[in-house]
Amino acid sequence: MRRQKEPAKNISIKHVAKLAGVSISTVSRVINKNSAVKGKNRTQVLEAVKQLNYQPSVFAQRLATGKSNVVALVIPRYEGIFYSFYALELIRGIGTLCEALKLDLLLHLTDTKTSFNLKGVGGIIFADLIGNKHQLEEALGSGIPTIVINNYVDHLEVNCIAIDNAGGAKNAVKYLIGLGHRLIAHISGDLITQAASKRLEGYEAALKENKISLPAEFIIKTDYSRGQARLAAEKLLKLSRPPTAIFTASDSMALEVMAVARELGVRIPEDLSIVGFDDNPSGLYGPVALTTVRQPLIKMAQESVRELSLLMGGTKKPITKKTILPTELIIRESCQSVSSSKN
Amino acid sequence: MRRQKEPAKNISIKHVAKLAGVSISTVSRVINKNSAVKGKNRTQVLEAVKQLNYQPSVFAQRLATGKSNVVALVIPRYEGIFYSFYALELIRGIGTLCEALKLDLLLHLTDTKTSFNLKGVGGIIFADLIGNKHQLEEALGSGIPTIVINNYVDHLEVNCIAIDNAGGAKNAVKYLIGLGHRLIAHISGDLITQAASKRLEGYEAALKENKISLPAEFIIKTDYSRGQARLAAEKLLKLSRPPTAIFTASDSMALEVMAVARELGVRIPEDLSIVGFDDNPSGLYGPVALTTVRQPLIKMAQESVRELSLLMGGTKKPITKKTILPTELIIRESCQSVSSSKN
DNA sequence: CTGAAAGCGCTAACAA
DNA sequence: TTGTTAGCGCTTTCAG
Numbered sequence: 001m002r003r004q005k006e007p008a009k010n011i012s013i014k015h016v017a018k019l020a021g022v023s024i025s026t027v028s029r030v031i032n033k034n035s036a037v038k039g040k041n042r043t044q045v046l047e048a049v050k051q052l053n054y055q056p057s058v059f060a061q062r063l064a065t066g067k068s069n070v071v072a073l074v075i076p077r078y079e080g081i082f083y084s085f086y087a088l089e090l091i092r093g094i095g096t097l098c099e100a101l102k103l104d105l106l107l108h109l110t111d112t113k114t115s116f117n118l119k120g121v122g123g124i125i126f127a128d129l130i131g132n133k134h135q136l137e138e139a140l141g142s143g144i145p146t147i148v149i150n151n152y153v154d155h156l157e158v159n160c161i162a163i164d165n166a167g168g169a170k171n172a173v174k175y176l177i178g179l180g181h182r183l184i185a186h187i188s189g190d191l192i193t194q195a196a197s198k199r200l201e202g203y204e205a206a207l208k209e210n211k212i213s214l215p216a217e218f219i220i221k222t223d224y225s226r227g228q229a230r231l232a233a234e235k236l237l238k239l240s241r242p243p244t245a246i247f248t249a250s251d252s253m254a255l256e257v258m259a260v261a262r263e264l265g266v267r268i269p270e271d272l273s274i275v276g277f278d279d280n281p282s283g284l285y286g287p288v289a290l291t292t293v294r295q296p297l298i299k300m301a302q303e304s305v306r307e308l309s310l311l312m313g314g315t316k317k318p319i320t321k322k323t324i325l326p327t328e329l330i331i332r333e334s335c336q337s338v339s340s341s342k343n
Numbered sequence: 344m345r346r347q348k349e350p351a352k353n354i355s356i357k358h359v360a361k362l363a364g365v366s367i368s369t370v371s372r373v374i375n376k377n378s379a380v381k382g383k384n385r386t387q388v389l390e391a392v393k394q395l396n397y398q399p400s401v402f403a404q405r406l407a408t409g410k411s412n413v414v415a416l417v418i419p420r421y422e423g424i425f426y427s428f429y430a431l432e433l434i435r436g437i438g439t440l441c442e443a444l445k446l447d448l449l450l451h452l453t454d455t456k457t458s459f460n461l462k463g464v465g466g467i468i469f470a471d472l473i474g475n476k477h478q479l480e481e482a483l484g485s486g487i488p489t490i491v492i493n494n495y496v497d498h499l500e501v502n503c504i505a506i507d508n509a510g511g512a513k514n515a516v517k518y519l520i521g522l523g524h525r526l527i528a529h530i531s532g533d534l535i536t537q538a539a540s541k542r543l544e545g546y547e548a549a550l551k552e553n554k555i556s557l558p559a560e561f562i563i564k565t566d567y568s569r570g571q572a573r574l575a576a577e578k579l580l581k582l583s584r585p586p587t588a589i590f591t592a593s594d595s596m597a598l599e600v601m602a603v604a605r606e607l608g609v610r611i612p613e614d615l616s617i618v619g620f621d622d623n624p625s626g627l628y629g630p631v632a633l634t635t636v637r638q639p640l641i642k643m644a645q646e647s648v649r650e651l652s653l654l655m656g657g658t659k660k661p662i663t664k665k666t667i668l669p670t671e672l673i674i675r676e677s678c679q680s681v682s683s684s685k686n
Numbered sequence: 687c688t689g690a691a692a693g694c695g696c697t698a699a700c701a702a
Numbered sequence: 703t704t705g706t707t708a709g710c711g712c713t714t715t716c717a718g
Contacts, residue, residue: 010409012711023689028713038687058463059411060711062402063694066353073450077439083624088431095452096420107416107448109438120401226628256628262605263630281426285569285599287606355695366705371697381703403695406710 011052019048031056068122071098071308072106076130081193082109084224085252085280086297090127090149093301101309110135118142123308125149130192145311149304151194152324159307161300161323165195168293168327169202170209172247172275175291175329177210180338181245181273185218187232187257189249196224199249199277218243222253229253233260237272244272244338251276251283251292258286258334269336279330289332296325354395363391374399411465414441414651415449419473424536425452427567428595428623429640433470433492436644444652453478461485466651468492473535488654492647494537495667502650504643504666508538511636511670512545513552515590515618518672520553523681524588524616528561530575530600532592539567542592542620561586565596572596576603580615587615587681594619594626594635601629601677612679622673632675639668 017024022041030037030045037045048054062068073094081087091107098105106121112132118124123145126136139146140158148160176184186203189196200219207214220235222228229248233256236243248254254276258268266272268288276283276292283290303323360367365384373380373388380388391397405411416437424430434450441448449464455475461467466488469479482489483501491503519527529546532539543562550557563578565571572591576599579586591597597619601611609615611631619626619635626633646666 010711014711024712025689025691025714026687029688032713041688055460055462057406057711058460059402059405060694061713063400063406063696064711064713066694068402077442082435083431088426091434091450092425092452095450098450099420099452099454105450107434107438107441107450109435109442111442117398117401119398226625230628252625259629282569282595285573286602353695357695367696368698368706369704372704375697384704400695403710404697406712407695407697409710 010057011054013054013056015052016045016048016054019052020044062120067312068120069102069312070104070106070120070122071305071312072108072121072124073127074108074110074124074132074135075127076112076132077109078112078128078130078192079223081128081130081190081224084250085278085282087127089297090301093298094125094305097302097305101305103305103309118144123147123312125304125308126151128193128195129153145308147304147308147311149300152322154322157320159311159321159323161304161307161325163195163295163297163300164324164326165198165295166202166205168277168295168329169199169247169249170206171202171327171329172277172293173203173206174210175331176245176247176273176275176335177206177212179245179273179335182212182338183214183218183241183243184212184245184247185214185220185236185243187229187236187246187248187253188219188221189224189253191221196249203247222249224250224253226252226256229256230260233257234264237261237264237266242272245274245335246272247275247277249277251278251280251290254290254292254334255282255286258288258290262287269334273335273338275335283332288334291332291334292330294328294330296327300325353400354397356397356399358395359388359391359397362395363387405463410655411463412445412655413447413449413463413465414648414655415451415464415467416470417451417453417467417475417478418470419455419475420452421455421471421473421535422566424471424473424533424567427593428621428625430470432640433644436641437468437648440645440648444648446648446652461487466490466655468647468651469494471536471538472496488651490647490651490654492643495665497665500663502654502664502666504647504650504668506538506638506640506643507667507669508541508638509545509548511620511638511672512542512590512592513549514545514670514672515620515636516546516549517553518674519588519590519616519618519678520549520555522588522616522678525555525681526557526561526584526586527555527588527590528557528563528579528586530572530579530589530591530596531562531564532567532596534564539592546590565592567593567596569595569599572599573603576600577607580604580607580609588617588678589615590618590620592620594621594623594633597633597635597677598625598629601631601633605630612677616678616681618678626675631677634675634677635673637671637673639670643668 013024013027017027027045030042124139126148129151152162153160188200191197220232254274261272276290279292279294356367356370360370370388467482469491472494495505496503531543534540563575597617604615619633622635622637
C-alpha cells in the first residue's frame with residue numbers, strides 16, 4: 001500500500017519567481033497570458049512553473065481580481081422534477097460545457113426556502129423555478145449574472161431559455177386530431193411546474209381550435225410519477241367511453257400507459273394511440289416505439305452556460321434576452337389513424 | 344419590469360467594524376462564533392451585519408485560513424454510467440447532504456484523461472473509477488482528503504465505500520437456485536465498471552457453489568443500455584434450450600427483458616423468472632413487480648459526505664477505512680419456483 | 687519590458 | 703475582552 005503524502009507545501013508565485021529569477025509580477029503576467037513578457041524571461045518562468053508544478057491559487061486570484069468563474073446551478077429539490085430523465089440531461093449538458101469552458105460548477109439542490117450565500121459565485125443558472133422566485137429576485141438584486149432555464153419569466157428582467165411546451169403539446173394533439181381522433185385524453189405532469197402547465201395549455205388550445213369539447217375526466221393531473229400515470233391510465237381506459245388517444249406530459253408516463261394498456265388487452269396503436277413528451281431514449285424500446293415530442297434539453301443547457309459565460313465575461317451588454325426553443329414531433333409507431341382502427 | 348440592480352458595492356468587514364464601532368478582529372470573532380465577544384459589542388456587530396446585509400468573502404476567508412469547504416464530486420463522463428438511476432441517486436444524496444452541512448459541491452464531469460485543478464478544493468469524492476485512477480493518485484498525492492465510492496480500492500491507502508455487489512448477486516442467484524432453477528442466465532453490465540464485474544463474479548460464484556455449469560452463451564455482456572439488454576434477451580429466449588431464469592445487472596435491463604419476454608409470449612414468472620439489481624422504483628410498475636437487489640445508494644452517498652467532512656475538519660485521524668455496504672434481496676413477483684411451472 | 691508596492695478581505699498571533 | 707498587525711497569494715497600477 002502506498003502512503004498518502006503529507007500536504008505538499010504549497011508552492012506559490014514567489015517560488016516560481018525565485019526559481020525563474022524574475023519578479024512575481026512577471027510571473028503573474030505570463031500565467032495570465034497578458035502582455036508579452038520577453039522571450040528569455042518568459043521561457044524561464046514557464047520552465048519554473050512546469051518544474052514546480054505550480055498552480056495558482058484560485059482564491060488569491062479571485063480576491064485580487066474580484067472575479068469568480070464559479071457557476072452555481074440551482075435546482076429545486078423537488079421530488080418529481082429531480083427524479084427524471086430531464087434532470088440528468090440538464091446536469092449533463094451544463095456539466096460538460098462548464099468543464100470545457102473551465103468554469104467551476106457549483107451544484108445547489110435548494111429547498112426553495114433558504115436564501116443561499118451568493119458570495120463568491122460568478123454566475124447563476126436557475127433550472128426551473130418552483131417556489132423559489134424569491135431566490136431569483138435575490139440573485140438579480142445582487143447584480144450577479146443570472147439566467148433561468150426551462151422557465152419563461154416575463155415579469156423580471158432576466159435572461160431565460162425555455163422550451164416551447166405549449167407549442168409542442170399543441171402540435172402533438174393536432175397530429176392526433178389529424179389522424180381522426182376526437183376522444184383525446186391528457187395525463188398532465190405536476191402543474192406546479194411551468195412545463196406541465198404549458199403542456200396542458202397546448203393540449204387545450206389544440207382541442208379548442210378544433211372545436212372539440214371533452215368531459216373533464218379526460219384530463220388527469222399527476223405528479224409526473226409512473227405510479228400516478230398508472231392510476232390515470234386505468235381510470236381512463238375503464239371509462240364507459242374511453243379515449244382513442246392519450247397525450248401524456250412525459251415519456252415515462254406514456255410508457256406506463258402503454259404497459260397498462262397491454263395488461264388490459266388494449267392494443268397499441270390499433271385501439272389506442274399514445275404520444276409522450278421528452279424523447280427519452282427509453283421510448284425507443286418496448287414492443288412499440290413511442291411517438292413523442294422532442295425537446296432540446298442539452299441544447300438549452302449548453303446555451304445557458306454559453307450565454308452566462310458571456311455575461312460573466314462582461315463583454316456582452318446585459319440586454320435581456322428571452323429565448324424559446326422549438327420542439328419537434330417525433331413520429332414513431334404508437335399512433336394510428338382512427339379510421340383504420342377496427343374498433 | 345424591474346431593473347436589475349448594479350452590482351452592490353461590496354461591503355466588507357471594515358464597514359461592519361466601522362458601523363459597529365469596533366475593530367475588524369472583533370467582527371471577525373463574532374462571525375466566526377469564536378471566543379465570546381462582550382455582550383454590548385457583540386450585539387452591535389450583529390446589528391451592523393444585519394443592517395448592511397454583510398456576507399463575508401469566502402475567498403478572503405479561504406486565503407487567510409488556507410482551508411476550503413469545497414467538495415469536488417468527480418464522475419467519469421462515461422455514457423453508460425451517467426445515464427442511470429444510479430447517477431441521479433448519487434448526486435441527490437451527496438447534493439442534499441452537502442447542502443445541509445454547508446459544504447459547496449463542485450461537480451466535475453471528467454473525461455478521465457485530463458488532470459484537473461485541485462487547488463481550492465477541500466475534499467474530493469470519486470464516484471466510480473473508470474480509467475481515471477491516475478486522477479485519484481494525483482488527489483492522494485496532493486494530500487487533499489479524498490474518498491472513493493462505489494468502488495472498492497485495495498491497493499491504495501484511501502477511504503472507500505462500496506456496495507457488496509458480488510454478495511448481492513450471489514444471493515440473488517442462490518435464491519433462484521433455491522427456487523429450483525438451474526438454467527440461469529446473466530445479462531451483465533459494462534464490465535469496465537467494478538459493479539458490473541463484481542455482479543458477474545457473484546453470479547458465477549453461486550453457480551459454482553452449487554456445481555452448476557452452464558454454456559458460455561448464458562452470459563451476455565452489455566453496456567447497461569436497454570438496447571443491448573433487448574438484444575441479449577432476444578438471443579437468450581430464442582435459444583434452443585432457453586434459460587428458466589435471468590439475472591440482470593440492473594433493473595432497467597430487467598424491465599427490458601420483461602418487455603421482450605412479453606412480446607415473445609413468454610410468461611413471467613410462469614415461464615421465466617427475472618431478478619434485477621438496483622431497486623429502481625420503475626420496477627414497481629408494470630404488470631409484474633420486479634424482484635431485485637436493493638443497494639443503499641443514498642446511504643453510500645451520504646456516508647461519503649459525512650466521512651469526508653470529518654476528514655476535512657481534520658478532527659479525525661486519517662485511519663484508512665474501507666466499507667462495504669450490504670445489499671438486500673427484495674422479493675416481489677417476477678420469480679417463481681421452477682417446479683410449479685407448467686412448462 | 688520589468689520590478690516595486692499597494693491592496694483585495696479576512697484570520698490569527700500577539701499585545702494591551 | 704479587545705485592538706494591532708502581519709500575512710494568505712495574486713493582480714495591477716505606477717515608475718523605471
